[in-house]
Amino acid sequence: xxxxxxxxxxxWYKVDEYIEVSDExxxxxxxxxDYEINHWRRMKRNKSNYSLDADDGIEHSICEFEPSPExxxxxxxxxxxxxxxxxxxxxxxxxxxxxxxxxxxxITEIAAAEGLDESSVRESIRRGLERMRKIx
Numbered sequence: 295x296x297x298x299x300x301x302x303x304x305x306w307y308k309v310d311e312y313i314e315v316s317d318e319x320x321x322x323x324x325x326x327x328d329y330e331i332n333h334w335r336r337m338k339r340n341k342s343n344y345s346l347d348a349d350d351g352i353e354h355s356i357c358e359f360e361p362s363p364e365x366x367x368x369x370x371x372x373x374x375x376x377x378x379x380x381x382x383x384x385x386x387x388x389x390x391x392x393x394x395x396x397x398x399x400x401i402t403e404i405a406a407a408e409g410l411d412e413s414s415v416r417e418s419i420r421r422g423l424e425r426m427r428k429i430x
Contacts, residue, residue: 296320303327379429387422394419 295314301307303323315323361369380388390408393399399407405415 298323375430376426379426382429383422383425387418387425390415390419391422391426 296317297312297314298320300311300313301309303326380391383391390404393404393407394401401412401415401419405412408415
């Protein structure tokens with residue numbers, strides 16, 4: 295059994311308080327304290343302490359909140375309605391809209407893959423979007 299000072303390991307202890315713990319627990323507490331000190335040193339050495347005023351976008355990622363259940367449900371319903379509208383299109387229009395908006399292909403790539411002119415693919419996508427608006 296080893297006697298340790300709790301104030302040394304836990305910041306909320308303001309006065310010395312000694313207790314006896316097993317050797318394994320004492321060793322684990324020492325290892326944890328060493329890890330914290332080494333972590334702090336690595337942060338300082340690598341200058342990896344971040345400021346929210348650094349204007350590098352980190353504050354945006356911190357301030358982003360999870361959507362509420364209502365927002366999540368509204369998004370799910372909207373996605374379901376968009377998929378339903380996309381499925382009601384003719385196969386060629388649906389395939390072109392899917393390739394352009396969901397897969398990120400350009401109109402030139404779609405036209406080359408299907409062996410068509412760019413203007414016909416562009417017009418097909420435009421008409422498909424109009425039909426989707428009517429269905430949606």
